[in-house]
Amino acid sequence: MFHRESGIFKTTYSADMALYPLPIAKWTVAILALIFVVIVPLTVHEYYLSILNLIFIAVVGALGLNILVGYTGQISIGHAAFMSVGAYTAANLAVRLDLPFWITLPAGGLMAAAIGVVVGMPSLRIKGLYLAIATLAGQLIIEWTINHVPAISGGAQASIQVERPSLFGVSFNTQGHLYFFLLFFAVLAIVATLNLVRSRIGRAFVAVRDQDIAAEIIGIDIYRYKLLAFAISSFYAGVCGVLYTYYFGIANYEQFQLIVSIDYLAMIIIGGLGSVLGSILGAVFVTLLPIVIRILMENVGSLFFTTAEMANVISGLRLGVFGGLIIFFLIVEPEGLNRLWRNIRSYFRVWPFSY
Amino acid sequence: MGASAQRADVREGDNQLVVKGVSKRFGGVTAVQDVSLEVPRGSIVSIIGPNGAGKTSLLNMISGFYKPDTGQVILEGQDITQKKPSDVAALGIARTFQNIALFSGLTVLDNLMLGRHVLMKSGVLSSVIYWGMAQKEDIAHREAVEEIIEFLKLQDLRKQPTSALAYGLRKRVELGRALASEPKVLLLDEPMGGMNQDEKEDMARYVLDVNQERGVTVVLIEHDMGVVMDISDRVVVLDRGRGIAVGTPEEVQRNPKVVEAYLGKSKGGGGA
Numbered sequence: 001m002f003h004r005e006s007g008i009f010k011t012t013y014s015a016d017m018a019l020y021p022l023p024i025a026k027w028t029v030a031i032l033a034l035i036f037v038v039i040v041p042l043t044v045h046e047y048y049l050s051i052l053n054l055i056f057i058a059v060v061g062a063l064g065l066n067i068l069v070g071y072t073g074q075i076s077i078g079h080a081a082f083m084s085v086g087a088y089t090a091a092n093l094a095v096r097l098d099l100p101f102w103i104t105l106p107a108g109g110l111m112a113a114a115i116g117v118v119v120g121m122p123s124l125r126i127k128g129l130y131l132a133i134a135t136l137a138g139q140l141i142i143e144w145t146i147n148h149v150p151a152i153s154g155g156a157q158a159s160i161q162v163e164r165p166s167l168f169g170v171s172f173n174t175q176g177h178l179y180f181f182l183l184f185f186a187v188l189a190i191v192a193t194l195n196l197v198r199s200r201i202g203r204a205f206v207a208v209r210d211q212d213i214a215a216e217i218i219g220i221d222i223y224r225y226k227l228l229a230f231a232i233s234s235f236y237a238g239v240c241g242v243l244y245t246y247y248f249g250i251a252n253y254e255q256f257q258l259i260v261s262i263d264y265l266a267m268i269i270i271g272g273l274g275s276v277l278g279s280i281l282g283a284v285f286v287t288l289l290p291i292v293i294r295i296l297m298e299n300v301g302s303l304f305f306t307t308a309e310m311a312n313v314i315s316g317l318r319l320g321v322f323g324g325l326i327i328f329f330l331i332v333e334p335e336g337l338n339r340l341w342r343n344i345r346s347y348f349r350v351w352p353f354s355y
Numbered sequence: 356m357g358a359s360a361q362r363a364d365v366r367e368g369d370n371q372l373v374v375k376g377v378s379k380r381f382g383g384v385t386a387v388q389d390v391s392l393e394v395p396r397g398s399i400v401s402i403i404g405p406n407g408a409g410k411t412s413l414l415n416m417i418s419g420f421y422k423p424d425t426g427q428v429i430l431e432g433q434d435i436t437q438k439k440p441s442d443v444a445a446l447g448i449a450r451t452f453q454n455i456a457l458f459s460g461l462t463v464l465d466n467l468m469l470g471r472h473v474l475m476k477s478g479v480l481s482s483v484i485y486w487g488m489a490q491k492e493d494i495a496h497r498e499a500v501e502e503i504i505e506f507l508k509l510q511d512l513r514k515q516p517t518s519a520l521a522y523g524l525r526k527r528v529e530l531g532r533a534l535a536s537e538p539k540v541l542l543l544d545e546p547m548g549g550m551n552q553d554e555k556e557d558m559a560r561y562v563l564d565v566n567q568e569r570g571v572t573v574v575l576i577e578h579d580m581g582v583v584m585d586i587s588d589r590v591v592v593l594d595r596g597r598g599i600a601v602g603t604p605e606e607v608q609r610n611p612k613v614v615e616a617y618l619g620k621s622k623g624g625g626g627a
Contacts, residue, residue, distance in 0.1 A: 013493075013497045013498065013501075017490075192483045195482060195483050195484065195489070196479075196482050198485075199477055199482035199489045199493065200475045200482060200489070200492070200493070201477065201479055202482065203465055203468060203469050203472070204472060206460055206461055206465075207458050207461075207469050209460070210457075210458040210461065211457065211459075213452075214452065214457070214458065215458075216441050216444075217418060217440055217444055217452075217456075218444055218449070218469055218470055218472055218473070218532065218533075218536060219441045219445045219472050219536065220441055220469075220472055221439070228479065232479065
């Protein structure tokens with residue numbers, strides 16, 4: 001937030017390396033916690049809570065993808081498929097073995113991580129566009145497999161109904177309950193990512209991204225770290241898929257098609273590659289965009305279109321605006337919303353004496 | 356302050372790094388042919404030669420980027436010829452690059468911390484949890500890095516991204532990153548290339564300090580003959596992939612083959 005460093009002196013290395021290096025930032029975090037844990041669930045309408053819930057899930061997935069693309073510099077167009085791996089793993093475990101969410105959730109993540117490592121293996125030899133195509137193949141193969149193997153997909157509909165998660169006999173049935181469930185995992189993912197990227201492993205990821213030859217010369221086994229990035233990133237994706245499954249109460253392959261992979265890539269491009277805050281901002285932005293467009297069109301568009309045309313216009317407009325925005329950000333602000341935020345912050349940092 | 360006279364702390368015969376008759380061909384081009392190199396513990400050995408003589412290729416074979424077609428690279432009695440670059444680094448050989456290879460998106464501090472990657476152990480789980488083991492380790496290694504920051508006078512640049520630094524400073528940060536891994540042998544590929552006289556003298560001072568105060572053996576590629584002759588204990592001359600002379604700076608300077616490689620024959624043509 002808008003805090004100033006002047007007059008603050010750090011005397012230990014741990015103070016210098018803290019996540020919130022300034023005392024006032026601790027207050028910011030406390031206030032955010034108060035807002036999200038107490039005020040929002042008490043005051044916000046169920047419908048808006050359901051949107052917030054979708055954002056929380058997207059945050060987990062976007063953070064995972066950003067670890068791979070933004071931090072390690074490897075691309076994946078197969079992340080929706082990793083989500084589906086997590087989703088169907090959890091759904092099968094929950095339905096067939098009646099396991100609770102605190103087992104199915106990590107299990108879904110681990111299964112996705114294992115598949116992610118396999119799909120990431122070509123990254124040893126290929127980079128960039130070629131790796132994108134290899135992961136695209138991974139996406140299509142996984143999609144097809146889930147759709148055509150009844151043992152995984154649960155029959156002709158390729159969807160599995162799942163009970164809402166419960167803890168200590170309390171079932172997270174309403175959006176209000178799910179809100180706390182999903183908020184917990186979103187915060188967990190944020191903190192875990194912040195820690196990961198500031199520690200030894202995270203630094204090694206960035207080294208692989210910036211200069212793979214130099215990374216090798218200082219002792220980083222780049223193949224190992226690329227696969228590690230795929231594993232961690234797919235783990236997040238798997239968990240994200242499990243959360244979707246519990247949120248919708250159903251695991252369905254249609255939620256995890258290629259377009260979803262693109263959506264998530266859009267989140268981290270618009271939000272900012274290689275940035276935790278960017279992942280969050282991107283997830284918020286991309287989740288809200290279609291909703292805002294729909295509300296806008298329902299109010300303004302009814303002047304120009306008949307109700308029958310409306311559905312087509314909205315879905316077309318969504319894609320158009322989406323594509324336009326990605327191009328806009330790539331040209332105007334390649335570092336995304338995160339950079340805009342930092343610009344605003346550094347302007348106000350010395351305000352009003354900015355000379 | 357020439358170190359060209361035989362120093363007491365350089366132990367002749369105790370070779371820390373030995374290169375035995377390595378050759379490397381790329382297609383039809385022979386980059387290095389049957390070159391041998393002996394690097395005594397605690398010495399500064401310089402590799403000189405005209406452009407394209409195979410100096411960097413030789414360094415690449417020592418650090419594991421190229422696998423030699425023939426020959427061996429031996430570090431402290433251990434054959435490291437076939438090892439991966441990352442394993443060679445873990446065994447204690449650090450290097451810098453001719454055209455700086457820093458991690459441009461990271462700060463000076465993080466670049467140096469990365470230099471200590473092989474000395475650190477935190478895995479994924481302890482990194483994610485951070486508070487506790489990973490934090491303790493980070494702080495311990497931060498102290499070692501701060502010592503190098505002080506040594507190279509980089510204090511005010513700690514939190515600067517390396518992409519924002521001037522050329523000479525980036526070279527210094529790269530030296531710092533190599534030092535951070537506490538290497539036994541340091542390979543420097545033209546550390547003074549593209550620098551002005553002041554910067555060259557600073558860098559030469561640092562190289563000498565690294566060698567004498569920190570006891571690191573240095574293998575140096577450099578084109579500035581003044582610097583090379585001043586600070587080297589031993590000079591190896593390559594020409595067109597072959598070793599043509601070895602000796603102290605004085606011996607090499609008097610060697611007619613070396614003069615020929617650099618200046619061409621005095622009569623009858625044959626240019627370099």
